[in-house]
Amino acid sequence: MQTNNKLKTNHQLSIITVNLNNKEGLSKTLASIANQSCQDFEYIVIDGSSTDGSVALMQNTSFIDRWISEKDTGVYDAMNKGIALATGSYLLFLNSGDQLFDHTVIENAMPKLTGEAIIYGNLKQVWTDTYRIHYFPEKLTFGHFLNQTIGHLSTFIRSDLFEKYGLYETEYKIVADWAFFTKVIVKENVSVKYIPDVVGTFDMNGMSSDPVNFEQINRERRQFLRKHFGRFLDDYEQHEHTLQILKRIQSSKGFRWLKALGVKKFQ
Structure with missing residues (x-):
């Protein structure tokens, strides 16, 4: 492990970046970190033994507090290593290629880290030739997490959650961050706070956004839901299926015609 001599005066927040042979993406992330108007945080980089010049880039970046470069079993194994090194009360994962939305993100976020377990904001999603703000x-x-998630790079996670509920489950190669959020928010009902800020900029051309991976994403999600929710998932899905049928009936021409005739059963 490499440690820089620069010491932070406040470890309210640790920002963790994981990288593997993505020097260009890492450069963008480092520039975003360097550009922050508030530098009162701990910064850690976990590299998977890159061979593309990423290590030299880290060696020549003075504001990285700690970094390691060694083999890992995947992105979530690397994120778990970052958790083990972090000293902050809150953790933010800004992976290689991710960027903070603008230079005031951390300055604006610090006063809002007020003790809730999960504090989340919004994302700027970027494709090759377009972008949008995702709110x-x-x-x-529970319904939200069945099909969606919150952004890992726009969510401040209180670090003691990993001690109490476990690290990222590395059996899931793509959705372990979604699985963690679903477990602690839905199953464990930890405290949550939404902040209306746009926190991060996310490259939508990455692993979890690749259509080729959709089948694996769905398979991993089902595996997790079966493991943690069992028969309750069956009950919920049956309820949702019934609601969808009712909505289709209500929107049908026959339903509207009977209602227009004043048939009380359909009022």
Whole structure:
């Protein structure tokens, strides 16, 4: 492990970056970190033994507090290594290629880290030739997590959650961050706070956004849901299926015609 001599005065927040042979993406992430108006955080980089010049880039970056470069079993194994090294009360995962939305993100976020277990904001999603701001719901439900998630790079996670509920489950190669959020928010009902800020900029051309991986994503999600929710998932899905049937009936021409005739059963 490499440690720089620069010491932070406040470890309220640790930002963790994982990287593997993505020097170009790492350069963008480092530039985003360096550009922050508030530098009062701990910064850690976990590299998977890159051979593309990433190590030299880390060696020549003075504001990295700790970094390692060694083999790992995947992105979530690397993120778990970052958790083990971090000293902050809150953790933010800004992986190689990710960027903070603008230079004031950390300055604006610090006063809002007020003790809740999960504090999440919004994302700028970037494709090759376009982008959009993705706004997450203020209320997170089981239904939301069945099909969606919250952004790992726009979510501040209180570090003691990993001690209490476990690290990222590396059996899931693509959705372990979704699995962690679903477990602690839905199953364990930890405290959650939404902040309306745009926190991160996410490259939508990455692993979890690749259509080739959709089948594996769905398979891993089903595996997790069966493991942690069992028969309750069956009950919920049956309820949702019934609601969808009712909605289709209500929107049908026959339903509207009977209602227009004043048939009370359909009022």
